[in-house]
Amino acid sequence: MLTIVLRERSRKNGNEARERRIKRMVESIIQEVVFTDQDSSELKDAVKKIQRAIDSPLYRRSNMAILNDLLLYYHRNLGGEAFIRIENLYREVGLKQMALESLRSDDWHLKAKAINDLSTMRMGETLFEILQYTDDPDQNIRYEAQYAAVKLGGKKAMKFLDDLETPMSEWQQIRLLDQALKFEYELIDNIGPWLKSKNDSVVIFALILMRHLNQYHERNELRKLLYHRNERVQEKAIETAIELAYGECLENLYEVFELTKNPRIKTRVLRAMGELGGAEEVGFLRETISSSKEYDILLEAAKSLKRMGRHDVLRGYQEKELSEKSENIVKHVLDDRI
Amino acid sequence: MIEYDTQNSLVDILIYIFYFITYGYTVFVMVSYLALGVISVIQARKYLRRNTYTDYLNILQSPEAPSVSILAPAFNEEATIIENVRSLLSIRYPNYEVIVVNDGSRDRSLTMLIEEYHLEAVDFAVNYIIETQKVKAVYKSKDPAYNNLVVVDKENGGKSDALNAALNVSTGDYTLNIDVDCILEEDCLLKLMKPFLEETERNMIASGGVVRIANNCRVEKGRIIDVNVPNTMLAQFQTLEYLRSFLLGRVAWGSLDGLLLISGALGVFQKELVIKSGGYDNETIGEDMELTVRMRRYARERGIDYVVGFVPDPLCWTEVPESWSILRKQRNRWTRGAIETLLSHKRLFLNPFYGRMGMISYPYWLLFEWLAPIIEFMGIILLILFSLLGVINISFLYLFIALIYGYTVAFTIATLYIEEITFFQYKKRRQLLKLVIAGILEPLMFHPFVVYCAMTGNWDYFFEGKKAWGSMKRVGFKRPTNRGQKITGGGDSKGKAPNIPLPTNTVRTRPSKS
Secondary structure (H helix, E strand, C coil): CHHHHHHHHHHHHHHHHHHHHHHHHHHHHHHHHHHCCCCHHHHHHHHHHHHHHHCCCCCHHHHHHHHHHHHHHHHHHCCCHHHHHHHHHHHHCCHHHHHHHHHCCCCHHHHHHHHHHHHHCCCHHHHHHHHCCCCCCCHHHHHHHHHHHHHHHHHHHHHHHHHCCCCCCHHHHHHHHHHHCCCCCCCCCCHHHHHCCCCHHHHHHHHHHHHHCCCHHHHHHHHHHCCCCCHHHHHHHHHHHHHCCCHHHHHHHHHHHHHCCCHHHHHHHHHHHHHHCCHHHHHHHHHHHHHCCCHHHHHHHHHHHHHCCCHHHHHCCCCCCCCHHHHHHHHHHHCCCC | CCCCCCCCCHHHHHHHHHHHHHHHHHHHHHHHHHHHHHHHHHHHHHHHHHHCCCCCHHHHCCCCCCCEEEEEEECCCCCCHHHHHHHHHCCCCCCEEEEEEEECCCCCHHHHHHHHHCEEEECCCCCCCCCCCCEEEEEEECCHHHCCEEEEEECCCCHHHHHHHHHHHCCCCEEEEECCCCEECCCHHHHHHHHHHHCCCCEEEEEEEEEEECCCCEEECCEEEECCCCCCHHHHHHHHHHHHHHHHHHHHHHHCCCCCCCCCCEEEEEHHHHHHCCCCCCCCCCHHHHHHHHHHHHHHHCCCCEEEEEEEEEEEEECCCCCHHHHHHHHHHHHHHHHHHHHHCHHHCCCHHHHHHHHHHHHHHHHHHHHHHHHHHHHHHHHHHHHHHCCCCHHHHHHHHHHHHHHHHHHHHHHHHHHHHCCCCCCCHHHHHHHHHHHHHHHHHHHHHHHHHHHHHHHHHHHHCCCCCCCCECCCCCCCCCCCEECCCCCCCCCCCCCCCCCCCECCCCCCCC
8 A cells, every 4th residue: 555655656746747847848938929929930830849848658638738737827827918829829739629628528527627728718719619518417517617608708698597597606606797897888688587587596696797787777676676585685686776876765675674584684774774865764773773672783773874974863862862782882883993 | 271161151142242342343433434535535536626627716806705704712822823813814815804802811912912913992882692701892903904803802711702702793794713823724714615605505504624733834924834744753643643534534524414523723604503503602612513513403403404514625734732641631621522512412313303413423423433432442451351261262363453453554544645646735755654654653552542531531521520621731833923933832742841932821722623
């Protein structure tokens, strides 16, 4: 057994040495391609040199993987013209072809990695190939394909959300949002159907998009979602209403406050009142501070008054009008250092 | 040797029972370890394969990242607190706060924090949603650079009480509970939060990560920059023990959703559920295990479809005792903690209502964590007795001992192999050889000692009625700020003081369980 461990160690050391050697050989060629203007014959020469450096009867695939990682590293850390040159190099040295071959592999991790590489290297021509995996039964492949589709195809590629039945994780939503934030501002027509989706994760993601991409046009649908059966959706809908400054829904928010038993929803409603409300809400918030006993509710109501700039209301309570707890909370909120 | 005619005698029956229990149990242990090992390898490989294309930058830049409160209880930590807090403040995550609780320290911990981070007392309204000792003051920094730092000064109440106080002032949706003397990897929060964000089917209530040993590692500015194998044999034994436990044990239990323990040194919890299930129990000495079991029970009994996750990456580095006496106290306490938790949740035992927790995890802990040392101890005594009486075949006995020894060493080497092909932390050949030698000696030197500690733990719990933390000489290490320095353990094998002067106060922070 010890022999196996030592052999593994030797193998690893050998691989590391080979990696260092290949990097030393190809890095200067890559830098030359990336940082200097080269014509097509010079590029061909560079490709030949790189292929010679990685050529090996035993380790060709592994050497290609080292080259792949190196190009991905450069791509992540550079921009502008260098981007396009690295992408060209990626195609020319055959890495795109290798990724497409991996796409047809039976191993989920090879497929997922290939999709990720193709999207990182912005291989737009592979979009249609990738799109067929957006509803793959394997979650890893499906998520990578969805992410790649949005990255390569932009807003239009988000159409897969129209009939997405599988739940989308928060992690995936964060990744897709990261890409969506790079879109140029434009109205997204499909937000309406997504907000009506039976898949709650799609509804939540649509609300996130509304909020971060300022999609005002579906505000009526947003009003309905304030009463959604899923409390996570309700919470997101209130947060979206705040971000979009949707003051018209205040009436509905009073109703939601009465109907819900979830303190998280109640605190979100109070926050919305502080952000969107006027004189009428000041009275409601003041009353909440006098009558409520729950810490979170009291704290949020007081914070909302502060947000509205109504320090006078917070300071204006009569002696013994508030419980000791409420008094402490008011002091807490008035302390700007917290 | 005296020959006995044991046919159909009482001795004969006793020997058969003995054979059945000893050999059956041994084979059962071996097979279950092997099964857990195989599951762990599959899971670790899957995790690493996914990591080849996972970009944590997405969440690092995201406005949608959930909020996390890091809860760090501190008691007499003046030697390291400034650097520890600095290291916590430099963790990579977009939306977090650090809550340090000074649990009635008698040294200069609080004063040093006030001076270093320009703290001032604020009018913080503490929500005593979980009862704790009185909070004397809450401090925030005048410097906007430390805007996410909150320091709570409270009367001494122990680690659980300090964690509960931190929970009361926290604002995050999740809490990362740590031992303040641990070194966290910079991206540990990103990696620990990922399972929560990825889960779509069930409610993830907690997640743990791998804890590794920091003795003799080189640390700079609160970060591990060079991983080394500890210098002392005792710490090397524990390195192997941690490797087996985290790399092969917990990863497998995590994938089977059978984890009963999220280490107190590193664990993320869903705050709402921690509070609903009552927070940390002040009366227990194994507060980390007790909370994990109670949260699971709470979720199950209320019909919440939950899961407890585990991240196979090494995310946290802790110092282990380098003195036998400190280790004895630690192991004794762990044993008492495990017994206490297992007994207070005994209704889980083989109760199908609790699913895998009741049918697999709990019986496993009972058999292999609590009763294993007792069975092993009794087995050895009986083996010696029977062989002296000549009622068992001596050559068979030798063969049996050789089998167990061989299996243990082989299992340790297999663990090292798995470490090589997965996380590969010990890169120098000499380090590997040190661990192999430790692996050969461990069953002869370390394991009997651990069994002895567990036996005394059982004795103390049941016959001495010891249920408190007790006191123990502080274990600590110095983390230099400007230059690399190796971590040295608290005291050497002869019970000498550590090579860096440290206060000899009692500690309340519980080292992570292996």
